[in-house]
Amino acid sequence: MKKILFTILVVSASFALKAQELAQDQNPNYKVSMDKYTAAQATLQTTMNTTxxxxxxxxxWRIAKSKRKAENRSYRRERALSNQYYYNNNYGYRNNYNQKYYRHRCR
Structure with a gap:
């Protein structure tokens, strides 16, 4: 069992070392590009995360909350002002005009 584990370990280590090597024609100019960007690294990072x-x-969050509240208030006010379907009239049930059964009596 130890021989099998040792063999698997040696084979996987050799594959890992072989994978780190650069192939002959993989990218011949990578070194030039890497040197160019490492030299300009400080200037490239000065404008990072800025527009x-x-x-x-x-x-x-406090300013955002106050803005949302103000928008909600103005929206509710505009909706109430433009709500013409349910206008206030004196017809129908409980119109508070001349109702003898629901009239409040003085004590």
């Missing part, structure tokens, strides 16, 4: 227009703003 040209500086449009990024930090997210603040």
């Amino acid at each position: 040209v227009q500086n449009t990024y703003t930090a997210y603040d």
Whole structure:
């Protein structure tokens, strides 16, 4: 059992070492490209995570909550002002006008 495990370990290690080597024609200019970008690494990272227009703003949940509340208030107000289907009239059940059975009596 130990011989089999040792053989499997040696074979897998040899395959792993062979996989790390670069093939003859795989990418002949990789070294030139790697040297170019490692030399310019500092200048490339100065503009990382920024936008040209500086449009990024930090997210603040309190400001977002207040904006949502204001939008909801204005939406409800606009909806109430434009709600013409259920207008207030004096017809129908419990119209609070001349109802002798539901009239409040003075004490």
